[in-house]
Amino acid sequence: MTRSTGPLAGVRIVEIDAIGPVPLAAMLLADMGAEIVRVARPPSVGAGAWDDVGGDILHRSRAVTYLNLKDAGDRESLLSLIENADALIEGYRPGVMERLGLGPDACLARNPAFVFGRMTGWGQSGPLALRAGHDINYLSITGALHVMGDGAGPPPVPLNLVGDYGGGAMFLIAGLLAAILSARATGKGQVVDACITDGVPSLMSLFYAWEPKGLWKDAPASNLLDGAAPFYRCYRCADGRDIAVGCLEPQFFAQMVKGLGLEDRGYRQDDRADWPRMEADLAACFASRPRDEWAALFAETDACVTPVLSMAEAPGHPHNAARGSFVTRGAIAQPAPAPRFSATAGAIAEPETLTIDAALARWSRRGA
Numbered sequence: 228m229t230r231s232t233g234p235l236a237g238v239r240i241v242e243i244d245a246i247g248p249v250p251l252a253a254m255l256l257a258d259m260g261a262e263i264v265r266v267a268r269p270p271s272v273g274a275g276a277w278d279d280v281g282g283d284i285l286h287r288s289r290a291v292t293y294l295n296l297k298d299a300g301d302r303e304s305l306l307s308l309i310e311n312a313d314a315l316i317e318g319y320r321p322g323v324m325e326r327l328g329l330g331p332d333a334c335l336a337r338n339p340a341f342v343f344g345r346m347t348g349w350g351q352s353g354p355l356a357l358r359a360g361h362d363i364n365y366l367s368i369t370g371a372l373h374v375m376g377d378g379a380g381p382p383p384v385p386l387n388l389v390g391d392y393g394g395g396a397m398f399l400i401a402g403l404l405a406a407i408l409s410a411r412a413t414g415k416g417q418v419v420d421a422c423i424t425d426g427v428p429s430l431m432s433l434f435y436a437w438e439p440k441g442l443w444k445d446a447p448a449s450n451l452l453d454g455a456a457p458f459y460r461c462y463r464c465a466d467g468r469d470i471a472v473g474c475l476e477p478q479f480f481a482q483m484v485k486g487l488g489l490e491d492r493g494y495r496q497d498d499r500a501d502w503p504r505m506e507a508d509l510a511a512c513f514a515s516r517p518r519d520e521w522a523a524l525f526a527e528t529d530a531c532v533t534p535v536l537s538m539a540e541a542p543g544h545p546h547n548a549a550r551g552s553f554v555t556r557g558a559i560a561q562p563a564p565a566p567r568f569s570a571t572a573g574a575i576a577e578p579e580t581l582t583i584d585a586a587l588a589r590w591s592r593r594g595a
Contacts, residue, residue, distance in 0.1 A: 233260015233564075234571040238313050238407065239590060241266060241305070242289070245318030247362075247387075248346050248395030248423070250285040252316060255400060257288035258564035258573045264586050266305060269293040284561045290579040292586045296327050304583045309334050311590040313407050314342035316399060321351045331418045341416040342406040346399045348390075350422030362387035365394070365423040370445075371431055377454060378447040394426030451475070457506035458483065458496065461535060468518035469535035472509070483530040487512045 235256060242253040244267040257263045265286065270293070280286075294301040306329070309315060315334065317324055324330045331343040348365045349355040363384060366372040371389055376382040399421035410416045428435070437443035443450055454460045458480050461469045474480040480496050489508055495501045513521060518534050525532035536544060542553035542560045554563045556575065564573035581589070 232571060233258070233573045234568055235259040235261040236571070238262065239311065240264075240403075241308060241312050241315040243315065243317035243319070243324075244268065244291075245346070246280045247318060247348075247391045248399060248421075249316055249318040250280055250282075251392055252346070252396040252399045252403075253289065254285050254287060255396070255565075256403075258575060259568075260571065260573060263289035264308065264581065264590075265289055265291040266294050266296075266308075267291050269295055283559055286578055287556075287561075288574075288576045288578070290581045290586065292581045292583050294583060296329065301583070302328055304587065305329060306333065306337050307587055308583070308590060309341060310337050312338070312341065313410070314344055314403055316344040316346060316403065318346045321345075321347065321356050335416055339416060340410040340414050342403060342410055342419060343416070344399055344403045344406075344419045344421065346395060346421045348395075348423045350425060351420045355424075362390035362423075365390045366427060369394075369424055369427040369431065370435075371427050374434070374445075374447050374450075374453055376447045378449070382447065389430065390423045390427055393430055395421065395423045398422075398426040398429070455502070457502050457509055460506075462510055462513035464513050464518040464521060465515060466517040466519075470513055470518055470521050471533050471535050473531040473533075475531075479529050479531050482528050483525075483532055486525055486528060486530050486532070 238256075238261040240253070240256060240261050240263045242249065242263050242265040244250075244265055253263055253265065294305055296302055296305065325332075334341050334343055345351060347356070348360040348362075349358060363372065366385065366389060372382045372385070375385060399419070402419040402421050406417050406419050434443050438445055447453060448455045450456075452459060456475075458472055458474050461471050464470055472483060474483040477496060480494075484490055484492070484494060487509070489512065492505075492508060494505050521532065522534040541547060542555075547553060551563055552565075553560050554575065555561075561575075564575060567573075
């Protein structure tokens, strides 16, 4: 699949089929123009328990070829593909690619400028490196899970946006692109060890900076950004739907109070002793009208009050629609490529199935 648009046009990446952060990272790289061949197990070998990882969207914009990496001939075909690639991304536990004879040493021997991107939860080293885990486990040892929720019970089960995708896929992409730039400048490839339990603490840098200064309490629902502040949280409306309030700055807070008709309450925004009274008032006020009435009332203000939309509603929101933040392909609404580029726009392409011989022929010449 030859891509002619996107800032990563000309970058060639081998994706070893996986779940979690790897397919999202590959999707985003492909949306930006990278030419990616996804190497999946032949259907006869079986895909295991996770047959559907959202492939209708997450596998878009790239080709797939089927190889049995336990077969010596197929492994040699993969190494031949690697000779003309810039990078590989994989999400196996440490040591699996080495046991297959496809580890970094084998790949770099065939292509010294090759970048080997590894994506795991625990990393390539450490006492948990070989243990199983999922997003909730990785969040639990980084301090991130502890600060979620209202503190009245155990932390809520979060979507895997913070760990798998924020601390995982985004750091894999950043590391991979940095290493590709380095390889093109020096001719030397390297291994990128992207690890969720490394990435999530990095995402939490602000809070680790605030805590020793007394600006952040190491407890859930105790801080400005974790739901404790009545002006930075969600409220239930009369129709059972919710509204989001995020008026941190005094001028925006004043507009929110005015919109609710509560100017005479004399709130002291930064006085925590006043927060319980403020929260009770806001909760009662928002509960008096349906969500969409509040959304319409605040739509033309800077009060930072917005409706909490469902996944089905989000594509139709006027702002999302105007920007084209979602696109529909077939019957499926899906996120449009992001971010946006002024000169080399990304695009969604149809997925394609290639034989390994066709993939090798396509990549046989740089720039083909």
